[in-house]
Amino acid sequence: MGLQLKHPLVASASPLSQDLDGIKRLEDAGAAAVVMFSLFEEQIRQENAAFDYLTAVGTESFSESLSYFPEVEARETGPEPYLELIRKATEATDIPIIGSLNGITDEGWIDYATRIEQAGAKAVELNVYYIPADLDVSGREVEQLYLDVIRAVKAAITIPVAMKLSPFFSAFGEMAVRLVGAGADGLVLFNRFYQPDFDLDKLEVVPDLNLSDPNEIRLPLRWIAILCNRIRASLAATTGVHSTDEVVKYLLAGADVVMTTSALLRNGPDHLTTLIDGLSGWLEQRNYRSVAQMKGAMSQRHVADPSAFERANYIKVLQSYRNPYAA
Numbered sequence: 001m002g003l004q005l006k007h008p009l010v011a012s013a014s015p016l017s018q019d020l021d022g023i024k025r026l027e028d029a030g031a032a033a034v035v036m037f038s039l040f041e042e043q044i045r046q047e048n049a050a051f052d053y054l055t056a057v058g059t060e061s062f063s064e065s066l067s068y069f070p071e072v073e074a075r076e077t078g079p080e081p082y083l084e085l086i087r088k089a090t091e092a093t094d095i096p097i098i099g100s101l102n103g104i105t106d107e108g109w110i111d112y113a114t115r116i117e118q119a120g121a122k123a124v125e126l127n128v129y130y131i132p133a134d135l136d137v138s139g140r141e142v143e144q145l146y147l148d149v150i151r152a153v154k155a156a157i158t159i160p161v162a163m164k165l166s167p168f169f170s171a172f173g174e175m176a177v178r179l180v181g182a183g184a185d186g187l188v189l190f191n192r193f194y195q196p197d198f199d200l201d202k203l204e205v206v207p208d209l210n211l212s213d214p215n216e217i218r219l220p221l222r223w224i225a226i227l228c229n230r231i232r233a234s235l236a237a238t239t240g241v242h243s244t245d246e247v248v249k250y251l252l253a254g255a256d257v258v259m260t261t262s263a264l265l266r267n268g269p270d271h272l273t274t275l276i277d278g279l280s281g282w283l284e285q286r287n288y289r290s291v292a293q294m295k296g297a298m299s300q301r302h303v304a305d306p307s308a309f310e311r312a313n314y315i316k317v318l319q320s321y322r323n324p325y326a327a
């Protein structure tokens with residue numbers, strides 16, 4: 001994306017960046033850049049609506065006007081404090097601070113990309129978290145939504161823009177190409193959706209956020225390996241980075257940066273130092289002089305058996321599984 005980073009390890013969007021101390025701790029632990037936690041479309045709409053209401057009718061019913069909107073739980077930082085935090089963080093640190101916007105339409109909230117740029121962010125990450133539960137919405141319409149968002153944001157700002165994506169597209173490769181065509185400077189693979197669970201005692205749907213585990217790298221790993229050097233955009237890997245092994249695997253697949261959150265929430269921000277030292281150690285041991293030398297060495301175009309990333313391998317893998325109950 002044109003950002004100069006001292007190494008490829010980046011702290012992805014998380015509560016760890018919710019205050020200045022947290023951001024400084026990430027920098028002290030060695031983060032090459034920090035992606036801020038997201039500012040949500042719902043928060044911006046809520047604030048805009050409250051403002052409209054106040055200017056129209058006066059100040060008495062502020063909280064009442066807010067009650068018409070779905071509650072934004074967990075994140076209480078509204079747009080203004082968010083921008084202020086970016087301002088402070090860019091002044092107080094020497095690493096790129098990346099703003100994050102999370103929404104699904106290409107309307108008013110996108111103005112905040114401009115404000116994030118003005119606040120000093122070096123890039124913006126767009127997280128389009130959309131569940132197409134409406135059975136009348138087609139795949140092409142869903143894709144258009146993503147394209148509209150990236151176009152609108154790119155038209156408004158000059159800093160680079162990355163899109164954090166879900167893997168749930170029929171043809172992810174073509175979608176990646178179209179997003180880059182629409183202006184995306186980077187793709188972040190993959191957004192890890194929170195999945196609801198059922199409480200069998202209360203018969204309720206429970207919103208439960210589980211931290212990732214290292215096995216979850218496989219889906220992003222495959223797509224980074226397939227896309228490496230085939231699209232004109234930077235590739236960031238997110239999900240499942242807990243140890244040096246995952247960092248190295250993602251870089252070998254072709255990631256430009258490797259991001260982590262769950263491991264830092266589990267072990268503390270200082271775990272970043274362990275990952276960075278681990279990567280240095282691995283490079284030294286194998287006589288690599290730079291990350292660039294190993295990046296993409298195991299992408300689909302570089303491995304001896306490119307079909308390993310596709311269907312052909314599927315049959316081999318299934319047939320190689322030994323049935324423990326076979327006579």
Ligand SMILES: Cc1cc2nc3c(=O)[nH]c(=O)nc-3n(C[C@H](O)[C@H](O)[C@H](O)COP(=O)(O)O)c2cc1C
Pocket residue numbers: 012013014015036037038039100102127164190191192209210211212213238239240241259260261262263265
């Ligand atoms: C508690 C928590 C809060 C998160 N908040 C955000 C967020 O505000 N915006 C966002 O784009 N991703 C958010 N994420 C997703 C992470 O940035 C990351 O992409 C995801 O957790 C997968 O990476 P990991 O396996 O290293 O955790 C959050 C994740 C967790 C666990």
